[in-house]
Amino acid sequence: MDEGAARRVSMADVAHLAGVSGQTVSRVANDSPRVDPATRDRVRAAMDELGYRPHRAARALRTGRTHTLGLMVSTLASVGNSRMLQAVADAAAARRYALVVVTVASAGDVQGAFTRLRDQEVDGAVILNEATALTAGELPDDLLLMVVDAAGPVGPHDTLHIDHAGGARAAVEHLLAFGHATVHHLAGPEGSFAAAERERGWREALAAASVPVPEVLRGDWTAASGHAAALTLDPDATALFTANDQMALGALRALGDTGRGVPGAVSVVGFDDIADAADFRPPLTTVRQDFDALGGRAVETLVRRIEAGPAAGAAVLETTLVVRASTGPAPR
Amino acid sequence: MDEGAARRVSMADVAHLAGVSGQTVSRVANDSPRVDPATRDRVRAAMDELGYRPHRAARALRTGRTHTLGLMVSTLASVGNSRMLQAVADAAAARRYALVVVTVASAGDVQGAFTRLRDQEVDGAVILNEATALTAGELPDDLLLMVVDAAGPVGPHDTLHIDHAGGARAAVEHLLAFGHATVHHLAGPEGSFAAAERERGWREALAAASVPVPEVLRGDWTAASGHAAALTLDPDATALFTANDQMALGALRALGDTGRGVPGAVSVVGFDDIADAADFRPPLTTVRQDFDALGGRAVETLVRRIEAGPAAGAAVLETTLVVRASTGPAPR
DNA sequence: GTGCGATATGTTGACGTCAACACCCTGGAG
DNA sequence: CTCCAGGGTGTTGACGTCAACATATCGCAC
Numbered sequence: 001m002d003e004g005a006a007r008r009v010s011m012a013d014v015a016h017l018a019g020v021s022g023q024t025v026s027r028v029a030n031d032s033p034r035v036d037p038a039t040r041d042r043v044r045a046a047m048d049e050l051g052y053r054p055h056r057a058a059r060a061l062r063t064g065r066t067h068t069l070g071l072m073v074s075t076l077a078s079v080g081n082s083r084m085l086q087a088v089a090d091a092a093a094a095r096r097y098a099l100v101v102v103t104v105a106s107a108g109d110v111q112g113a114f115t116r117l118r119d120q121e122v123d124g125a126v127i128l129n130e131a132t133a134l135t136a137g138e139l140p141d142d143l144l145l146m147v148v149d150a151a152g153p154v155g156p157h158d159t160l161h162i163d164h165a166g167g168a169r170a171a172v173e174h175l176l177a178f179g180h181a182t183v184h185h186l187a188g189p190e191g192s193f194a195a196a197e198r199e200r201g202w203r204e205a206l207a208a209a210s211v212p213v214p215e216v217l218r219g220d221w222t223a224a225s226g227h228a229a230a231l232t233l234d235p236d237a238t239a240l241f242t243a244n245d246q247m248a249l250g251a252l253r254a255l256g257d258t259g260r261g262v263p264g265a266v267s268v269v270g271f272d273d274i275a276d277a278a279d280f281r282p283p284l285t286t287v288r289q290d291f292d293a294l295g296g297r298a299v300e301t302l303v304r305r306i307e308a309g310p311a312a313g314a315a316v317l318e319t320t321l322v323v324r325a326s327t328g329p330a331p332r
Numbered sequence: 333m334d335e336g337a338a339r340r341v342s343m344a345d346v347a348h349l350a351g352v353s354g355q356t357v358s359r360v361a362n363d364s365p366r367v368d369p370a371t372r373d374r375v376r377a378a379m380d381e382l383g384y385r386p387h388r389a390a391r392a393l394r395t396g397r398t399h400t401l402g403l404m405v406s407t408l409a410s411v412g413n414s415r416m417l418q419a420v421a422d423a424a425a426a427r428r429y430a431l432v433v434v435t436v437a438s439a440g441d442v443q444g445a446f447t448r449l450r451d452q453e454v455d456g457a458v459i460l461n462e463a464t465a466l467t468a469g470e471l472p473d474d475l476l477l478m479v480v481d482a483a484g485p486v487g488p489h490d491t492l493h494i495d496h497a498g499g500a501r502a503a504v505e506h507l508l509a510f511g512h513a514t515v516h517h518l519a520g521p522e523g524s525f526a527a528a529e530r531e532r533g534w535r536e537a538l539a540a541a542s543v544p545v546p547e548v549l550r551g552d553w554t555a556a557s558g559h560a561a562a563l564t565l566d567p568d569a570t571a572l573f574t575a576n577d578q579m580a581l582g583a584l585r586a587l588g589d590t591g592r593g594v595p596g597a598v599s600v601v602g603f604d605d606i607a608d609a610a611d612f613r614p615p616l617t618t619v620r621q622d623f624d625a626l627g628g629r630a631v632e633t634l635v636r637r638i639e640a641g642p643a644a645g646a647a648v649l650e651t652t653l654v655v656r657a658s659t660g661p662a663p664r
Numbered sequence: 665g666t667g668c669g670a671t672a673t674g675t676t677g678a679c680g681t682c683a684a685c686a687c688c689c690t691g692g693a694g
Numbered sequence: 695c696t697c698c699a700g701g702g703t704g705t706t707g708a709c710g711t712c713a714a715c716a717t718a719t720c721g722c723a724c
Contacts, residue, residue: 010710021674026712036672056453057398058710060389061679064340068432075418077607082414086407089433098432098452100400101421120430121388223611250611275409279555279582281613342680353704358682368702390680393709 009052018046029054060121068098069302070117070125075103078221079246079274080291081128084148087295088126095303097123114140124302126295129193146302148294149193158301159314162294164194164271167287167319168201169208171241171269174285174321176209178267180239180330186217186229186251188243198243198271219247226250231258238266238330245270245277245286252280252326263328273322283324293317341384350378361386392453400430401634402449402457407435410553411578411606412623413460416480419627420458427635429455446472456634458627461525478634480626481525490633491646494626496526496603499619499651500533501540503573503601506617506653508541510599512571512662518549518561518583520575530575530603551579558582563590570598570662577602577609577618584612584658595660605654615656625649 011029015022020043027035028043035043046052060066069092076082085101092099100120104113117125124144139145141155150159175183185202188195199216206213214234219225219242226247231254233240242248248270252262260266262282270277273288294317301315343357350357352375359367360375367375378384392398401424408414417433424431432452436445449457456476471477473487482491507515517534520527531548538545546566551557551574558579563586565572574580580602584594592598594614602609605620626649633647 008710011712012710022710023675023712024673027673030712034672039672053451055393055710056451057389057392058679059712061387061393061681061709062711062713064679066389076414076421077418079411079414082408082411082417085414085417085433086409086435089408089435090437093435093448100430100432101417103418103421103425105422116425119385119388223608227611246608249608253611253613253615256613276555276578276581276608279559279585281585281588283585340680343682344680354680355682355705356703358680359703362682366702371702387680390709391682393679393711394681394683396709 008055009050010055011052013050014043014046014052017050018043065123065306066098066121067096068100068120068122069299070100070102070120070122071128072102072104072113072117072125073128078244079276080244080272080289083274083291084128084295087292088299089295090292091296091299095299097299097303110138114143117143123306126298126302144302144305146298146305148298151193156310158305160294160298160301161193161197161314161316162289163316163318164197165201165204167271167289167321168198168241169205170319170321171271171285171287172202172205173209174323175239175241175267175269175327176205176211178239178327178329180267182206182211182214183239183241184214184217184233184237186219186226186233186240186242186247188247189218189220195243202241219243219250222246223250223253227254230254233266239268239327240266241269241271243271245272245274245280245284248277248284248286248326249280252282252284256281262326265331267327267330269327277322278324280326282326285324285327286322288320288322290317290319340387341382342387343384345382346375346378346384349382350375397455397638398430398453399428400432400452400454401631402432402434402452402454403460404434404436404445404449404457405460410576411608412576412604412621415606415623416460416627419624420631421627422624423628423631427631429631429635442470446475449475455638458630458634476634476637478630478637480630483525488642490637492626492630492633493525493529493646493648494621495648495650496529497533497536499603499621499653500530500573501537502651502653503603503617503619504534504537505541506655507571507573507599507601507659508537508543510571510659510661512599514538514543514546515571515573516546516549516565516569518551518558518565518572518574518579520579521550521552527575534573551575551582554578555582555585559586562586565598571600571659572598573601573603575603577604577606577612577616580609580616580618580658581612584614584616588613594658597663599659599662601659609654610656612658614658617656617659618654620652620654622649622651 011022011025015025028040071088073081089099102113102116104110127145127147129149145157147154147157147159149161172183187199217229219229221244223246227250230251242251255266262268270284270286273286277284277286343354347354347357360372403420405413421431434445434448436442459477459479461481477489479486479489479491481493504515519531549561551561553576555578559582562583574583587598594600602616602618605618609616609618
């Protein structure tokens with residue numbers, strides 16, 4: 001009776017022990033209501049006794065669904081992306097979906113990344129549109145996608161994004177309220193939706209206040225690029241809005257090294273509110289985006305599509321301004 | 333002939349088009365040598381024409397292997413963990429393995445996390461032993477694991493870790509060479525292997541130099557905890573080794589706020605060399621660990637075990653000291 | 665007592681793949 | 695000419711699950 005090799009426990013084993021058919025075990029495993037409570041208990045007991053766990057692959061083969069989500073991201077080096085990943089991972093786990101991560105090394109690798117998603121047989125995927133600058137034409141329509149950081153519904157896909165522009169406006173208005181003549185901007189890389197939106201919000205706020213619009217500085221989200229860009233900042237500038245916190249870190253160093261105190265000489269506002277921002281010197285005033293809500297919402301929408309069906313839409317999440325010590329009145 | 337619903341392309345379809353049996357298609361798909369080159373070309377052409385992709389689930393069902401790796405991690409909020417994830421994801425992708433991420437929310441959730449890994453039917457998993465403080469007793473032996481940051485082979489499992497102690501020694505020796513009377517230490521949380529090892533290296537280096545060992549400060553890897561701990565630093569301290577860069581960031585702020593210049597009054601060394609460290613104020617001297625090598629090595633070993641077989645071992649990777657501007661001579 | 669609906673359970677087969685085995689050829693040795 | 699080796703290919707069946715259909719049982723209305 002006792003087989004040498006430990007064989008996997010299958011439904012048939014459970015069925016045999018519980019004295020029912022395999023189909024009934026299947027029904028119990030899938031919470032079908034069509035099972036007598038007494039039978040259900042008996043089957044459950046047999047499952048526990050044998051340590052039964054359903055076989056994902058077999059289930060996937062039969063049903064065509066893998067109960068797996070994908071996450072496509074360009075890099076995990078940026079803190080924002082890491083936070084998103086964590087949020088998406090948690091949200092997926094809460095819904096008992098697995099999460100596979102696909103990184104897209106270069107812009108030319110986007111189609112390869114989609115192929116990898118298809119190979120994984122994911123039921124759906126969250127696309128972090130950061131730096132990959134996807135156009136509708138690049139998005140396949142044979143995959144169920146939730147595109148984070150795209151302007152509106154892209155083809156048949158849902159989209160979701162933070163209100164980058166609104167957050168940027170709030171940052172600029174905060175600075176203008178301190179009496180600064182204008183606000184300079186250290187933008188993110190070209191081709192990034194988030195960078196473009198934040199820049200747009202900055203422009204709008206300046207325009208609304210009828211204030212001159214300085215030339216834009218540009219970085220690539222890294223602290224190093226922020227440092228380099230800030231070294232070229234107009235000597236007369238008194239207020240700087242950087243498109244993310246890490247570039248703000250670099251800017252703070254550049255300003256410090258050139259003898260311009262923050263916020264004494266120059267006020268600085270970042271974007272993201274990464275965990276470290278409160279410990280920058282000085283602690284950074286920044287625009288907080290709620291990564292957990294973003295990731296949760298993305299997964300929620302995706303799962304609803306998987307399990308229910310169509311209805312593409314777009315959603316926008318609000319930001320909040322977190323005021324710390326890097327902003328103050330304009331020097332007189 | 334033309335079915336309404338788009339049905340998946342299977343081996344049978346390819347076989348039919350190429351005029352061979354399904355088995356021959358299978359052989360081509362798996363690079364079996366037992367196929368006539370002409371036949372192989374014909375099958376390949378048919379695959380391309382139909383857009384055939386093998387069905388992972390069916391393959392997994394048949395072979396019992398999913399070609400999927402797991403990564404278990406406590407949190408992705410720390411930059412080090414994110415970097416590891418990225419490295420592991422890239423290494424797995426290079427070997428055409430999928431990667432599923434499992435986060436373990438609390439210490440009590442460890443077994444739940446293993447269950448999730450089993451449910452995913454992973455062929456093997458990389459365990460980042462950060463903060464979860466796994467003991468051998470907690471590690472299941474029905475999963476193939478590669479434990480990163482464990483002392484030696486754990487049960488049947490391979491292990492791998494950075495030479496934390498060696499890196500710490502190098503940091504301390506660097507500071508002592510500047511003439512500091514001793515070096516204080518801001519350690520990581522209790523129960524963390526990395527934190528314990530770094531602390532050990534610090535102690536060893538002090539002992540080797542016959543220098544007094546100050547009381548240890550302790551944080552939880554976050555910048556905020558580093559700030560709080562550093563506020564309690566001995567006023568006479570002139571050198572501080574923090575167990576990671578993010579705590580160093582907090583410490584830099586605390587020192588700055590209490591009027592102690594770095595490196596004028598106090599020299600500081602971190603650990604990790606995160607991307608931002610070069611833009612701290614001042615740029616941080618730190619111990620670099622090569623996350624890419626670590627992740628690559630972990631995956632490489634794991635895959636070899638999966639595809640070849642046993643032979644548990646342990647490996648240690650070296651660190652390098654990166655000297656920047658946060659360290660200097662002891663004040664006289 | 666008959667008929668019928670509702671509920672509970674069982675039977676069959678197929679999802680796509682690949683291992684094991686069976687078979688057919690070709691060519692060379694004896 | 696026979697036999698055999700070995701390469702190339704086909705046939706069969708099973709992995710574990712679940713949808714569809716079939717069957718059994720019960721209660722109740724007529």
